[in-house]
Structures are given as structure tokens and as C-alpha cells.
Amino acid sequence: MRAVRIHSPGPPEVLVYEDAPTPSPRPGEVLVRVAACGVNRLDAWVRGGRYKSALPRIVGTDIAGEVAEVGPGVLRFHPGQKVVVYPSLSDGTCRYCLEGHPNRCLAGGLIGAVADGGYADYVAVPATNLVDAGRIDLKAAAATPVNFGTAWSALMGAGVSPGKGVLVWAAASGVGNAAVQVAKLMGATVIAVSGSKERADFAVSCGADHSIIRSKENVPIRTKELTGGQGVDFVFDPIGGETWATGIESLARGGRLISLGLTSGATSAVDVGRLYRNELGILGVFGYTKQDLVRVLSLVADGKLKPRTRELPLKSAKEAHEALESNSVEGKILLIP
């Protein structure tokens, strides 16, 4: 089969489009013919060596396709069936798995990081990691898991409800525009923060009520102006150290900072006085459950959530990573084998 493999960590040039052995499904596994694979930060972290992985490795966690072949013992899936991959690998036996949170598994890992992923014609995955795609278009499905699953898990887990205010950092990014759409679906008022006028316009086209351009405006001051001096109830932050302090400053009393990623510094000074006097909370979110994935896939199928995508051929994985890392992508890049 054709695949994009990494033989040594490094810049986008280490993504090599080449022939690789087609995997055979082992007992309990399914061979999926990849229809589309979403491009995520995680792929770039594995490529760059920040996320350790055995090499060579085929990255790609956001996978949708058709069952090509089933391994021994697989009863629930059949060739030709359209499927989406839930990428969290878990042991099913630790305390967190038993509590319904395989994304917290002590022995956990991700397809596309600790096992080969979807930058290929085919990928073999455990049948327990598959979800029936149902009515959903496979390209829309491939743009859904990481972005919409994470946004759903984060905003549901934080308790977003109608009438609340949500500020979304990086609102034109894949996970950012997903958060804008999910928060609107939950009935919230959304303030989108982006880096440029074009990206702010994109966030508004995804449903944001207000937008702030972070390079030109003071985010906490502008947020207070837009919320009658109160601040927002939730801040959705996929950026990290660089934005924590201003996010906390933008919160109303009783507000929650939802931290779900790290594209800037890993540490931040927190104003502890503001934290306790204003009864603020900080919630970390890592991944999502299979139930979250099933829920967002059905909302995409119903047209209530709309992944915004740009397609590139699989052989252009290098260009896809360059675009992702220059923050020039609006929505999600899909690689099409």
C-alpha cells in the first residue's frame, strides 16, 4: 500500500510518501480502507519527536473509511461497512477504564502515536475502537473525532448551558471552530478570539456572536465590554501558558477555565487571589469518550455541527504539516489517499 511514514523525528520533510506493507488484521482487529484522515497537532508532535513513538511510524488519529477485512473473532463488523476510528487505546481493566474514561487509562495510548495510524491506504485497528459511521459522509466523519469530540467533552464536562458566555481562544483552528459550533448548539453566547481579521471573520461564519483580534485588542477589557462588565462564564483554551493569565482575567465570578492543549508555553503564573475570591475553577480535558464521539457524529450527520475542511492528497502530508504549524489553516485539513 502507499503510506506516509516517519523514519526519524524532525521537520515536515521527514514525512515520506512511499510503499509500506499492507497490515493484516490480527484476532480482534479490523482492516480499514482509509477514505480520509484528519491532520492534527498530535501528528506533528509524533513527527517532531515531542511524543515518543517507535519508528518507522505512520501517524494519523482521525480516520474514517470502509471495512476491507475482519480478523478472527470479529463479529460486529463486515467488509464494506463504513466506520470511524475512536483512537484511544486502553486496557479496559484499570480504574479509569472501569469508570468509563478510557482516555484516562493508565496503560493508554493513541492510534497514530503508539500504533500505526491513518496516513495510508489501510490501517488495522481493534474492532473495539470502531464506531459505525451510519449516515455520515466519510470526509466529514474524518474531520470530527479529535476536534468535535474534544470540544464536546470539554464544554459538556464544564457544564456550559443556555445563556452562558464562552470565550474561545484560537477560534479559527480545528478545535476552536468546533468549540464555537458546540457552544452555540448548547445555547451559549460565544466570543471568538483569533489572530487576524480573516480568522476572526471565519470564526463568525462558524457562528460566533462576537470576535476579538488578540494582536489588536486587549482580550480581558474587550470581553468585559461585551458582557456588561461581568466577564465570561467559560474560557476554552487550547493554547496553554501564553493565554492562561488573560483567560483567567476574562472570567466572571464562578467562571471556569477549560484547558485542553498546549501550543505555547507549558507554565503560567496564576493570580491565586483572583482564583479564590472569584470562586474560579480550572478544568483539564484530555481526549473524549467513545460516547462523546457517537454523539458528535450524529450531530454532524444531522447537520447541526459542520466540520469545515480542506482536502489535500495523501502525498501532500508535508505541505499539510507546514500549513498546520504556520497557523494558516482555517478548520481542518484532510488527507485523501
Ligand SMILES: [Zn+2]
Ligand atoms: Zn485502563
